[in-house]
Structure formats: C-alpha cells, structure tokens
Amino acid sequence: MKKSxxxxxxxxxxxxxxxxxxxxxxxxCVGLCLYDPVRKIGGMVHILLPEKIEKQNNPFKFxxxxxxxxxxxxxxEGALKRDIYAKxxxxxxxxxxxxxxxxxxxxxxxxxxxxxxxLGIPIKAEEVGGKKGRSIFFYVKDGKLEVRAIGREIITL
Amino acid sequence: MGLSxxxxxxxxxxxxxEIGNIGAGNAATALSKMVNKKVTMTVxxxxxLPIKEVPNWLGGPEKEVLGVYLAVSGEVTGHILFIMTxxxxxxxxxxxxxxxxxxxxxxxxxxxxxxxxxxxxIGNILASSYLTALADFTGLRLDHxxxxxxxxxxxxxxxxxxxxxxxxxxxALLIETEFVEEExxxxxxxxxxxxxxxxxxxxxxxxxx
Numbered sequence: 001m002k003k004s005x006x007x008x009x010x011x012x013x014x015x016x017x018x019x020x021x022x023x024x025x026x027x028x029c030v031g032l033c034l035y036d037p038v039r040k041i042g043g044m045v046h047i048l049l050p051e052k053i054e055k056q057n058n059p060f061k062f063x064x065x066x067x068x069x070x071x072x073x074x075x076x077e078g079a080l081k082r083d084i085y086a087k088x089x090x091x092x093x094x095x096x097x098x099x100x101x102x103x104x105x106x107x108x109x110x111x112x113x114x115x116x117x118x119l120g121i122p123i124k125a126e127e128v129g130g131k132k133g134r135s136i137f138f139y140v141k142d143g144k145l146e147v148r149a150i151g152r153e154i155i156t157l
Numbered sequence: 158m159g160l161s162x163x164x165x166x167x168x169x170x171x172x173x174x175e176i177g178n179i180g181a182g183n184a185a186t187a188l189s190k191m192v193n194k195k196v197t198m199t200v201x202x203x204x205x206l207p208i209k210e211v212p213n214w215l216g217g218p219e220k221e222v223l224g225v226y227l228a229v230s231g232e233v234t235g236h237i238l239f240i241m242t243x244x245x246x247x248x249x250x251x252x253x254x255x256x257x258x259x260x261x262x263x264x265x266x267x268x269x270x271x272x273x274x275x276x277x278x279i280g281n282i283l284a285s286s287y288l289t290a291l292a293d294f295t296g297l298r299l300d301h302x303x304x305x306x307x308x309x310x311x312x313x314x315x316x317x318x319x320x321x322x323x324x325x326x327x328x329a330l331l332i333e334t335e336f337v338e339e340e341x342x343x344x345x346x347x348x349x350x351x352x353x354x355x356x357x358x359x360x361x362x363x364x365x366x
Contacts, residue, residue: 008319025218025312028320048320061323094317095226095305102305104320133313135219150221150309151266 003137006031009061011045013073017141023090024135028105030063030090030112030128031136034070034121035143036079042140043079045070047090049104050111063111067119085124086116087145087157089136092129105129125157165205169365174203176294177332180287180347185336187282192253194338202333211315211331211346215242218312222246223265225280226317228302229288233355237287237301238318239280239334241345243308249336249343250275266308273306280304283347287332295362322350 003020006012012021021044023031030047045066052062059065091109095102109128127147137146145157177200185198212218223246229235243265250258259272281304288299307314332347360366
C-alpha cells in the first residue's frame with residue numbers, strides 16, 4: 001500500500017490499486033471521493049469552503065466547483081460518468097458557540113451534496129458532521145473508505 | 158493590493174515581537190494572580206508562517222492537541238487560536254490547578270467542567286493580555302469573544318482557521334509561548350490572524366508603515 005496525503009484545496013486521481021488516498025486531521029473541511037468501480041479509478045479532493053470566491057481560480061477549494069472539477073479529472077483518466085459514485089466525510093463542527101464561522105462544516109457538506117446532485121452523481125455513503133475530527137483513507141482498488149476519529153472504532157464505508 | 162504577512166520588513170516584525178513580549182508579561186501577571194503562584198512566560202520566537210505548517214510544528218496533522226479559539230472585534234478584526242499538545246495541556250493544568258488537575262491524558266479529551274473552564278480561562282487571559290498590549294501600543298479599540306475549546310487532531314483543530322485565512326492570505330503571526338513555574342515549563346502557541354486590511358491598520362497605528 002502506498003499512502004498519498006491530499007492537502008487542503010488539493011486533489012488526486014489514481015488508477016494504482018496499491019494506492020490509498022488520504023486526508024489526515026480533517027475538521028470542518030470535506031473529503032469528497034469519486035469512484036468508478038468498473039475501471040477502478042478513484043479520486044479525492046479536500047474541500048475548504050462552500051461558495052467560490054471571486055478572483056480565486058482553484059476550483060478544488062470550493063464545494064460549489066470541486067465535484068465537477070474532480071469529475072473532469074476522472075474522465076481524463078478514462079472514467080465514465082454513468083458508473084461514478086461518491087462517498088463523503090468531514091464537515092465537523094470543531095468549536096461550539098454562536099460564531100457563524102463554526103457552521104462552515106455543515107455548509108460545506110450541504111454545498112457538496114447540492115453540487116453532486118446537480119451533476120447527477122449518486123452519494124453511495126457518507127459520514128459527516130458531528131464534533132470530531134477525522135482521518136480518512138480511500139482505497140483505489142475497491143473504493144472502500146475508512147474513517148478514523150480519536151476514541152472511536154474505525155468506520156468503513 | 159493591501160499589506161500581507163509575506164512582505165513585512167524587520168522593523169514591522171520587531172514591533173509585533175515587542176507586542177508579543179509585553180502581552181506575555183501581562184498574561185504571566187494575570188495567570189500568577191489566578192493561581193496564586195509565580196508563573197513567568199517567555200516568548201522564545203515570534204514568526205510569520207504559512208499556517209498550514211502549524212500541524213507539522215505540533216507533531217503532524219494527527220497529533221492530539223488542545224485549541225482555544227476567540228474572535229477579535231473592534232477597530233481591527235481577526236482570530237486568535239491558542240494551541241498546545243495534550244501532553245503540554247495536561248502539564249499546564251497541573252501547573253495551574255495542582256491537585257485539582259486531571260490525572261491523565263484521557264481527561265484532557267473529555268475535560269470535566271473545572272478543567273474545561275480552566276483552559277478557557279487561560280485562553281481568555283492570553284487573548285486579553287496580548288490584545289491589551291496591542292491596544293496600548295496602537296491606541297486601537299479591541300475586543301474579543303468568549304473562548305471556545307476543542308481537543309482533537311491538530312489538522313482538524315486548525316482547519317477552521319486555515320479556511321478563514323484561505324479567503325485572503327496565507328500567513329499567521331505565531332507567538333511561541335513558554336510558561337515557566339519554578340523548574341517546570343510548558344510550551345504553547347498563540348496565533349493572531351488578522352483579517353484582510355486589519356494588519357495594515359495595526360502597522361499604521363504602530364507607525365511602521
């Protein structure tokens with residue numbers, strides 16, 4: 001197995017069955033995984049913000065644009081849209097209180113789902129929200145997504 | 158194009174460092190009063206750094222840390238995050254609470270009311286002390302929100318701040334903070350992240366623009 005860590009606003013698409021795409025210490029950001037099970041192509045993107053900001057042109061940073069951008073990269077590697085499904089995790093509320101900044105995790109999740117729905121990509125599994133940070137591991141060989149949090153059993157999606 | 162952290166000169170950095178030193182002095186006095194024993198604080202380092210490097214400083218994105226967050230409001234706006242590893246947090250609680258401190262690390266993850274309020278209070282004191290130092294220097298009116306606590310993986314605790322920074326800049330003012338009580342010492346990091354435009358207001362008020 002070789003692990004590839006995906007940093008904030010970054011993405012990776014892989015066809016290597018030995019590769020595990022991961023995000024370590026995911027809080028209010030969202031980890032979106034796309035998978036073509038027929039061709040065994042996996043992609044992961046580490047999303048920061050719900051809506052895109054003017055004059056910033058990295059589509060992988062925003063939930064509004066990242067699903068489409070990742071889909072295009074998947075297609076470039078030979079994936080077919082009709083076979084692709086999504087798995088998502090993240091979007092936690094790490095700090096509690098009335099600050100509107102604290103809701104960003106939830107807004108990231110909502111916008112990611114909306115963008116996926118508009119593309120017609122089904123969400124096969126999700127483990128989102130809550131108050132705990134996560135580390136997530138996405139296996140290119142079979143599309144399995146492992147979600148780890150401190151003080152909790154590993155969840156497999 | 159406004160000022161950003163990546164083009165500060167030495168004079169400006171010195172001014173910010175001085176605020177860090179005075180803030181630490183104020184905070185040490187307040188903490189000593191709170192616990193009724195002598196706590197000193199030093200600022201070994203003031204740095205501007207890409208905040209995405211913070212988890213690596215603390216021992217990696219999965220390193221277990223405690224973070225206290227406060228929002229800054231007033232004539233400048235921004236964010237404060239005080240962050241330390243759970244091992245250091247436990248040491249600090251022992252330093253400040255003595256026998257009332259939690260007995261092991263697991264209690265830091267599920268802090269009882271006493272420990273949680275002690276950590277929040279420390280965040281509060283640090284934030285007030287640094288902001289008072291900043292306000293005294295600049296004459297700006299500054300306020301801060303109530304503190305909010307998170308104990309989790311460093312990457313997850315920091316990403317909220319990173320998200321905020323990602324909207325405009327990429328740098329944070331990091332004031333490394335060392336608490337010393339007799340021979341024991343504890344390290345933590347105090348981060349001040351001004352919003353766009355706020356850094357410029359601060360530097361103007363300091364007379365170093």
